[in-house]
Amino acid sequence: MTSALVVRRMTTIAAVAIVLGLVVGTIRVAAAWTVAAAPLTISPVSASELQAKLADERARSASLASHLSALDARSRELTAALEQAQRRLAADAATAEDLDGQLVAAKDRLAKVEAALARARQALRATTATAVIPAAARTSRGEHEDEGEEHGD
Numbered sequence: 001m002t003s004a005l006v007v008r009r010m011t012t013i014a015a016v017a018i019v020l021g022l023v024v025g026t027i028r029v030a031a032a033w034t035v036a037a038a039p040l041t042i043s044p045v046s047a048s049e050l051q052a053k054l055a056d057e058r059a060r061s062a063s064l065a066s067h068l069s070a071l072d073a074r075s076r077e078l079t080a081a082l083e084q085a086q087r088r089l090a091a092d093a094a095t096a097e098d099l100d101g102q103l104v105a106a107k108d109r110l111a112k113v114e115a116a117l118a119r120a121r122q123a124l125r126a127t128t129a130t131a132v133i134p135a136a137a138r139t140s141r142g143e144h145e146d147e148g149e150e151h152g153d
Contacts, residue, residue, distance in 0.1 A: 045053075
């Protein structure tokens, strides 16, 4: 090998070593900039804290699930009560229609009874009027006869 070849290989090796050094230096400067831009002032949460928070969230989840179950049960009760109220309302509407029909029939009967009563009162007045006139005439004649007897004595 020639000396020129050895020098050229040594120069290449030195250049690669310098480039590698520059790469490592650039990485270190970039890491320093990153640390300076976002300092870690708050320590990360420990595993025990994470477990405690997880246990709290599980308890909260269980509580919410029980509340949801209670709300679901209450919702079902209210749905059943609403259905029962709707059935009752329908039954009451049917009863009201029946009572309305009965009221109409009773009003018709009342009108007939009132008409019959009015006719009976008219007949009674007519009968009373004819009965009162002869009695009044008898009373008047009887008084005149009594007066005549008194004058005759």
